[in-house]
Amino acid sequence: MDNQIKIDETQYLDGTLQAMEKSLVATAAEIKQTNKSIDSVAQNWSDVRLKTDTYSGIVETAASIRQQQQMLSERENSKTRAERRVATLTKQIEKPYFARIDFSETTSQDREAETIYIGLGSFSNDKNQFLVYDWRAPVASIYYDGGIGKVSYLTPDGTQQANVTLKRQFQIEDGVIVTLFDTEEAIGDAMLMNALSGESSTKMKSIVTTIQKEQNKIIRNTEADLLFVQGAAGSGKTAAVLQRVAYLLYRYRGKLTSGQVVLFSPNQLFNDYIDNVLPELGEQNMVQMTFYQYASRRLPKIAVETLQERFEHDKTADNINRAKGSLAMFHAVTAYAEHLNQTDMKIRNLMFRGEPLISKARISEIYYQYNENYKLGQRLEATRDTLMRILSAHIGQELRKDWVELAIENLSKQEYDELVGAGQVRVGDNEESDAAARTRQVQLGEGPKEREFASEKAERHFLAKQIVTQSLKPLARQIRRANFLNINAQFIDFLRHAHHYFDLKAFNITETGWLAHVETIITALKQKQLSLTDTTLYLYLYDLMTGKKGERDIRFLFIDEIQDYTPFQLAFLKFSFPKAKFTVLGDLNQAIFTKDNATRLQDDFSSLFDPERIEQVKLTQTYRSTQQITDFTKYILRDGQDIDAFNRDGDKPMVYTLLSESDMLVKLQQQLTQHTLNHDTTAIITKTRDDAQQLAAQLDSQSVTLIQSENQRLAKGAIIVPSYLAKGLEFDAVIIWHADNTRYGDDSERRLLYTVASRAMHTLTLLAEKRATQLLDDVPAHLYEVN
Numbered sequence: 001m002d003n004q005i006k007i008d009e010t011q012y013l014d015g016t017l018q019a020m021e022k023s024l025v026a027t028a029a030e031i032k033q034t035n036k037s038i039d040s041v042a043q044n045w046s047d048v049r050l051k052t053d054t055y056s057g058i059v060e061t062a063a064s065i066r067q068q069q070q071m072l073s074e075r076e077n078s079k080t081r082a083e084r085r086v087a088t089l090t091k092q093i094e095k096p097y098f099a100r101i102d103f104s105e106t107t108s109q110d111r112e113a114e115t116i117y118i119g120l121g122s123f124s125n126d127k128n129q130f131l132v133y134d135w136r137a138p139v140a141s142i143y144y145d146g147g148i149g150k151v152s153y154l155t156p157d158g159t160q161q162a163n164v165t166l167k168r169q170f171q172i173e174d175g176v177i178v179t180l181f182d183t184e185e186a187i188g189d190a191m192l193m194n195a196l197s198g199e200s201s202t203k204m205k206s207i208v209t210t211i212q213k214e215q216n217k218i219i220r221n222t223e224a225d226l227l228f229v230q231g232a233a234g235s236g237k238t239a240a241v242l243q244r245v246a247y248l249l250y251r252y253r254g255k256l257t258s259g260q261v262v263l264f265s266p267n268q269l270f271n272d273y274i275d276n277v278l279p280e281l282g283e284q285n286m287v288q289m290t291f292y293q294y295a296s297r298r299l300p301k302i303a304v305e306t307l308q309e310r311f312e313h314d315k316t317a318d319n320i321n322r323a324k325g326s327l328a329m330f331h332a333v334t335a336y337a338e339h340l341n342q343t344d345m346k347i348r349n350l351m352f353r354g355e356p357l358i359s360k361a362r363i364s365e366i367y368y369q370y371n372e373n374y375k376l377g378q379r380l381e382a383t384r385d386t387l388m389r390i391l392s393a394h395i396g397q398e399l400r401k402d403w404v405e406l407a408i409e410n411l412s413k414q415e416y417d418e419l420v421g422a423g424q425v426r427v428g429d430n431e432e433s434d435a436a437a438r439t440r441q442v443q444l445g446e447g448p449k450e451r452e453f454a455s456e457k458a459e460r461h462f463l464a465k466q467i468v469t470q471s472l473k474p475l476a477r478q479i480r481r482a483n484f485l486n487i488n489a490q491f492i493d494f495l496r497h498a499h500h501y502f503d504l505k506a507f508n509i510t511e512t513g514w515l516a517h518v519e520t521i522i523t524a525l526k527q528k529q530l531s532l533t534d535t536t537l538y539l540y541l542y543d544l545m546t547g548k549k550g551e552r553d554i555r556f557l558f559i560d561e562i563q564d565y566t567p568f569q570l571a572f573l574k575f576s577f578p579k580a581k582f583t584v585l586g587d588l589n590q591a592i593f594t595k596d597n598a599t600r601l602q603d604d605f606s607s608l609f610d611p612e613r614i615e616q617v618k619l620t621q622t623y624r625s626t627q628q629i630t631d632f633t634k635y636i637l638r639d640g641q642d643i644d645a646f647n648r649d650g651d652k653p654m655v656y657t658l659l660s661e662s663d664m665l666v667k668l669q670q671q672l673t674q675h676t677l678n679h680d681t682t683a684i685i686t687k688t689r690d691d692a693q694q695l696a697a698q699l700d701s702q703s704v705t706l707i708q709s710e711n712q713r714l715a716k717g718a719i720i721v722p723s724y725l726a727k728g729l730e731f732d733a734v735i736i737w738h739a740d741n742t743r744y745g746d747d748s749e750r751r752l753l754y755t756v757a758s759r760a761m762h763t764l765t766l767l768a769e770k771r772a773t774q775l776l777d778d779v780p781a782h783l784y785e786v787n
């Protein structure tokens, strides 16, 4: 590199750093000043004279307290803003920028070349000159999208043309330029190599300096209602999509908050793994959850099938699962709910003191008295109103009943005081104390007040009314929550009639087969258990019955590992988040739950959107693993041609076939010692949780951590983890336990084996008992070593 360039760049960097330092000092001073004024407001508190003797005094005191509060909160806010700025600046000073581009806008008249520097956040000096641009600014797109020469980039006002004359990349550490080089490509391979050669950690990192052109498309897309990202394992789908969240928060700043962005993750462990990326980019995390959490949270009384149960114990026949997860079933539920508008809504009695207060026949009559234009939601709303009115009218009838009389007799002193609100507010003594009491009344709102009763009869009437109203409260709550709709009975009724709403033959199911299966669901439901598939059906039916409109506040929804969802689940999410734009990421080759059914998923889901508003991006270049590992893993798949390895060199995968499990254990320990010496994070991936537990029992728990539930945290060093929890994660070294026919013997395990093998970044080892899995038979022998 030309020495003069280094001198000039160092000068620019120093200038930028100085300006940042200056701004930091100014902001720190601002905080100090704000602190002082917060103190002085606090001081003023002592000057606020509490005048409580007269009415006007109280009003005056309240006003002056409010004024002080407002002043305080304004100052606290500006302090928080300044503190945030300090945090950003402190981070920026470490690495103010990572790239520079020189370009001229071909449409502008003067065509003067501009130079911009690109960093994690923008920075302007005290003369309002931009010294650094945010990587998400429209113009920064030039850096990611192309090389030298003519490029176009999107701005909110349309497409802009530019002529790029220089692209320079920097590595700055602690305020010093470590390396700098010019490149003609989009993102230089050298920089990417550098980023990919590092060690893995328990937290995913951002890829902001090396975003690839295809990934940039995903990140900056604002048009599509459905953005489909299909890509091989390790092609950076997750990485890109997290950058996308940061981009959207910037692009729509002021209008979009991180609470309006939801990411559905494959498991809780993965949530934990990615939760540093957005804070690293200076943004707050979006809402992260798993589908299981989303569904089970809504059904606290039912044990929804866990990930492990779904993976290891689901014995339902494939064709039945396929039917229940299909769009046909989604439409069947919709049609079934539609017919409830005319008849068949399952309704419960509203019970009071052991007897039906409003019978189900009466409720049903009310429910169906509204004309056919009413939708289910409106029907329910109108029924609720009527039931509430009936309930209020009922108070009068109940007042004279014996149980009320008895309850009055048995009131303790404390219960009596509570009912009449004694000792809370007393009015009528004299003018001054009445003024104070009235102010209290206002503050208490419509709270209970002490009462003077004109007669004993009036007192009894008052008490009776209180007692009846209180005992009817649970009923009022039931009405508000629509508990008179019998969802369990309705769900069962649907299942028993579902075959009138979808074609059993299309799924190769007989009517007896279906009805027998329905009985197993009913048995499970009685034991308060539901599979995840059935839970989704149940929730959708419930939402239709109650006229739920979904969460309209959510603007962007991301679904990672979409291949493990059923079309039904996706349609349900679309229904539940009607205002959200969807970004879905998937690799059909990693479908470990839905297996072959995943192939139709994309078409099914797309059919729910306007075709004009669907975009698809395919990522074929992989980044996670070395060339050797990627070449090996792609042959595990029969159709892995579309996977291009990044040219990063490493050892070939090793397959050890050993005589017995105890020999495997010895080999495993040798491998672990080796990896520990290299400071590698290592995952020993077993197929099931049982395998993981048994293996952990035989290994020294000091050196390996057993991860058996998604609620654990990823640990440094070596871990043992069952296959279905390793989804989405990556490790320096992966050891596959029992890579033989006992665990991976069937063709249907191909995707699972591919998924676990593709977790490895630098080293991959397979331990097999007696003979390696037959799924390796098609992998060319030169791609791995056998020992």
Ligand SMILES: Nc1ncnc2c1ncn2[C@@H]1O[C@H](COP(=O)(O)OP(=O)(O)OP(=O)(O)O)[C@@H](O)[C@H]1O
Pocket (backbone or CB within 6 Å): 192, 195, 196, 205, 206, 207, 210, 211, 212, 215, 231, 232, 233, 234, 235, 236, 237, 238, 239, 240, 587, 590, 623, 624, 727, 728, 729, 730, 758
């Ligand atoms: N442009 C990039 N620059 C640097 N690193 C990248 C880039 N893209 C991806 N990576 C890295 O490649 C690895 C794999 O990325 P990621 O986990 O996002 O892939 P994925 O497609 O979601 O994989 P999987 O389907 O297996 O979960 C990560 O370590 C990520 O940081």
